[in-house]
Amino acid sequence: MKIVVCVKHVPDTAEADVVITPDKKGIKKEGLAFGINEWDEYAVEEAILMKEKYGGEVVAITIGGKESEDTLRRCLAKGADRAIRIEDPALEGSDAYALAKVLCAVIKGMEYDIIFTGAQAGDDGFGQVGQTLAELLGIPHAALVTKVEPQDGKAKVHRELEGGLEEVLEIQLPAVLAVQTGINEPRYVSIMGIRKAKKKELKVLSLSDIGLSPDEVGEKGSLLTLEELYIPPVEKMAEILTGAPDETATKLAGILDERGLIPK
Amino acid sequence: METIDGESFGEKYDLFVCLQCGKCTGSCPLSMRSQLSPRKHVREALLFDNEVVLDKEFLWDCTTCATCRLRCPRDLQPVEVIIGMRSILIEEAKVPATVQEALESTFKNGNPWGRAPSKRDEWAAELSLKSASEGAEYLYYVGCTPAYDPRVQNVAKSLVRVFKAAGVDFAILGNEEKCCGNEIRRMGEVGLFEMLMEDNVEIFENYGVERIVTSSPHCYNVFKNEYEGLKAEVFHYTQLLCEKLDNGLLKLTKELKKKVIYQDPCFLGKQNKIFEEPRKLISSIPGVELLEYDREKERSVCCEGGGGRMWAEATATGERTAETRVKEAVALGAEIIAVACPFCMLTFEDAVKMTGYEGKIEVKDISELLVEAIE
Amino acid sequence: MAEVFVLVEHRRGELRDITFEMLSGCRDLAKNLNASITAVLLGKNIDNFVEQLKSWADKILVVEDDKLENFNAEAYQRVLSHLIKERKPILTLIGHTSFGMDLAPALAAELGIPLATDCIGFELQDGRLVAIRQMYGGKVNARISFKTAPYMATIRSAAFKAEEPGLSAEVEKAPSPLTEEITTKRFLEYVEAAVGEVDITQAERIVAVGRGVGDYSDEKVRSIIEELANELGAVIACSRPIVDKGWLPKDRQVGTSGKTVKPKLYLALGISGAFQHVAGMSASETIVAVNKDPKAPIFTVADYGIVDDLFKVVPVLTEKVREAKGGS
Numbered sequence: 001m002k003i004v005v006c007v008k009h010v011p012d013t014a015e016a017d018v019v020i021t022p023d024k025k026g027i028k029k030e031g032l033a034f035g036i037n038e039w040d041e042y043a044v045e046e047a048i049l050m051k052e053k054y055g056g057e058v059v060a061i062t063i064g065g066k067e068s069e070d071t072l073r074r075c076l077a078k079g080a081d082r083a084i085r086i087e088d089p090a091l092e093g094s095d096a097y098a099l100a101k102v103l104c105a106v107i108k109g110m111e112y113d114i115i116f117t118g119a120q121a122g123d124d125g126f127g128q129v130g131q132t133l134a135e136l137l138g139i140p141h142a143a144l145v146t147k148v149e150p151q152d153g154k155a156k157v158h159r160e161l162e163g164g165l166e167e168v169l170e171i172q173l174p175a176v177l178a179v180q181t182g183i184n185e186p187r188y189v190s191i192m193g194i195r196k197a198k199k200k201e202l203k204v205l206s207l208s209d210i211g212l213s214p215d216e217v218g219e220k221g222s223l224l225t226l227e228e229l230y231i232p233p234v235e236k237m238a239e240i241l242t243g244a245p246d247e248t249a250t251k252l253a254g255i256l257d258e259r260g261l262i263p264k
Numbered sequence: 265m266e267t268i269d270g271e272s273f274g275e276k277y278d279l280f281v282c283l284q285c286g287k288c289t290g291s292c293p294l295s296m297r298s299q300l301s302p303r304k305h306v307r308e309a310l311l312f313d314n315e316v317v318l319d320k321e322f323l324w325d326c327t328t329c330a331t332c333r334l335r336c337p338r339d340l341q342p343v344e345v346i347i348g349m350r351s352i353l354i355e356e357a358k359v360p361a362t363v364q365e366a367l368e369s370t371f372k373n374g375n376p377w378g379r380a381p382s383k384r385d386e387w388a389a390e391l392s393l394k395s396a397s398e399g400a401e402y403l404y405y406v407g408c409t410p411a412y413d414p415r416v417q418n419v420a421k422s423l424v425r426v427f428k429a430a431g432v433d434f435a436i437l438g439n440e441e442k443c444c445g446n447e448i449r450r451m452g453e454v455g456l457f458e459m460l461m462e463d464n465v466e467i468f469e470n471y472g473v474e475r476i477v478t479s480s481p482h483c484y485n486v487f488k489n490e491y492e493g494l495k496a497e498v499f500h501y502t503q504l505l506c507e508k509l510d511n512g513l514l515k516l517t518k519e520l521k522k523k524v525i526y527q528d529p530c531f532l533g534k535q536n537k538i539f540e541e542p543r544k545l546i547s548s549i550p551g552v553e554l555l556e557y558d559r560e561k562e563r564s565v566c567c568e569g570g571g572g573r574m575w576a577e578a579t580a581t582g583e584r585t586a587e588t589r590v591k592e593a594v595a596l597g598a599e600i601i602a603v604a605c606p607f608c609m610l611t612f613e614d615a616v617k618m619t620g621y622e623g624k625i626e627v628k629d630i631s632e633l634l635v636e637a638i639e
Numbered sequence: 640m641a642e643v644f645v646l647v648e649h650r651r652g653e654l655r656d657i658t659f660e661m662l663s664g665c666r667d668l669a670k671n672l673n674a675s676i677t678a679v680l681l682g683k684n685i686d687n688f689v690e691q692l693k694s695w696a697d698k699i700l701v702v703e704d705d706k707l708e709n710f711n712a713e714a715y716q717r718v719l720s721h722l723i724k725e726r727k728p729i730l731t732l733i734g735h736t737s738f739g740m741d742l743a744p745a746l747a748a749e750l751g752i753p754l755a756t757d758c759i760g761f762e763l764q765d766g767r768l769v770a771i772r773q774m775y776g777g778k779v780n781a782r783i784s785f786k787t788a789p790y791m792a793t794i795r796s797a798a799f800k801a802e803e804p805g806l807s808a809e810v811e812k813a814p815s816p817l818t819e820e821i822t823t824k825r826f827l828e829y830v831e832a833a834v835g836e837v838d839i840t841q842a843e844r845i846v847a848v849g850r851g852v853g854d855y856s857d858e859k860v861r862s863i864i865e866e867l868a869n870e871l872g873a874v875i876a877c878s879r880p881i882v883d884k885g886w887l888p889k890d891r892q893v894g895t896s897g898k899t900v901k902p903k904l905y906l907a908l909g910i911s912g913a914f915q916h917v918a919g920m921s922a923s924e925t926i927v928a929v930n931k932d933p934k935a936p937i938f939t940v941a942d943y944g945i946v947d948d949l950f951k952v953v954p955v956l957t958e959k960v961r962e963a964k965g966g967s
Contacts, residue, residue, distance in 0.1 A: 191455025
């Protein structure tokens, strides 16, 4: 089975303070820890599990600067066979549609049965690259995938719906499957493993290498323009109880008691 | 069996001279409560292949206290054999989920606690400390747990106050500080350990650091004994403060009428033979009566916080060693258990709660006792 | 007159809330765009939906087809692209739901229409549409402009309030453009998450744990949380990461992909408050959050907050709750 997996190197902002840059188009990256996008981590694992079960090849692809090779090396160490990174100054300002065009340009000449992506990225959260890519490649797709069982040129796929419900569908391969977190248990990859994987092929391609013109990507080739970022206004804020844990917990117990929330 | 480098365990760890006397297992603080048995593992490493030996969850029970090493009549290192076995598990991705998270966080965030690197210096926000770029006689290497754990942050804050009172000229690395790697190596992640070592040595060199003082015996141990290419001199804070006490620069004036018992951290005592300095600091506090455990110094009992045990769920059953120690301390009439290690602090705080002795006995770091004596 | 299309979302015989939120939420925008609102309803045996929707839109455009019985992104895409090409709505709104996420990106790409996903608001700037959406887990808002009209957007659940406008829609039935069976993608069945022994939706009090509790498989961690829950007579629920790790079953998950709960007390421990979680609990009567990060979004939905290590707070809280019970 030939598998492609698209990954993204993203900053972790779960705990860190986010500071917007003076041009209001981005956030300050200094001091932030970067790593593979959480959803993509599951996508890579799913790709490798497929390969381990059915044989074949896994190719990991990313769009990004040199630093995103960290993420590709992790994919290679986990079991991907080769990796491709697309970098070009003209990509600056690309929206999800333009990025899908880039991925399409790379992938369309390749052989593939399944293309895995994460269902969304932890930074911009658009959640649309995989599905857009499928449309551009002219193949079916499923988003928020929680289970994949390939069988005879098709796959039985579970999609996560709301309220703890899933739908099961049969999808013709090749297809793009945008993976939801929790689909598997991503494996550990040691630093030694990452070092060993340095021998594996990691190709860096520019726009001209993949046959796209600068006008097809970046702001020009995008359908959306990021006008500005801003810190959301706080509409409502909890009453913060202050003091040492003893005091805050005591205050809180008092409030709960007053509100009749402690069963007696 | 073979190590990750393809050497035989027998040769790498010189296991052929093992007498199978069993002193290692006899001295292991876990072997009574877990299937962990250093003697057996040494034998297995010699006789069997990797498949037979590995895949045993209890290999993560070892606290790397190194008592087995200390007691071995042939100077073997059973603890290193266990670490070597963990290394294989790491390379084969057979890692408990919690250990995996700690390792991944250390790679990504520079600390095993899953916390953002940009929050590492938050504990010092209002202390206006010198940063390493300004240069100072000592680099105070805070460590991950004192930097992030709310309870142990107080140890770092206390140390700062005592350093200042004793006129120590020191700076910190702030958010540039990264995990020292002592537990990382002991969890078997050799590559990550080497990476941290190289990064840290480079940072220390960049700032021209000549002397490092640590909060934790674990950081102290790895800098002192395992870092290659580190030129700086390394001190545990008890050593530095003891020197200041001797020089008359640290003045302990306030009385603290308490019975205090001291828990030797394995990485300070057993493994680095620093027994006297902590005791001297404690007993120099006016009013303090220093008690001793029956098993103290080289015979002291591990708290079960080392070797990655803060992140691994043990298979061991029965009473934890820290709980046993708390009960012993209470029986001896101690009012305070003094510790000199962040992991001892956390395991003992827990143990006091589990044994129901809250309010009866307190756990304090030596730095916290010193603060009470200077102010 | 220009039209705004709002795609009606329904599943297993019921209209979904997002439909009404979109129909209600886009009214001001439609007015500013000088457009009427058309609810686009695709399905099979959907007459009762038409009745329910009448007071919410200016027009209901109905396409009935056996092939539209269950949601199938391929089938929906074909019908919608046909309708959009034919009727040229200025704006098409689709829920940012599992259904909408599967459908909208491919549809927009096919039509070459700009699509902004997961929107929480809109503005008009010099006649051009600007969408407001969140990034970096809700820590940042972004203003995103559409280069060209027509526009397409997916709307976040609960971003808009559903307020019935009291309209009386004209109903138009359009023929289905689907001529053949969809073979690339076939719906097989729905499966429910396994039902456990506890139904969190019925609980009066909930103690919910998130990523911030650390390793929830750790017996000590678990017992600290369970003890508090016991004292409060609360059931334990959680946010997504805890389920992803396999530490609690799926039926304990609160949020868009889990359960929606409305207890009297919701105590969030170590939950940062991503919107996917908040959407499932914001209607709780009293919300309390304990989190180390003072900037965690959970504090903007909570009534009371404690910024501290939950393991320092919870044991004391358990004790105090116990005292309060004893004291009465």
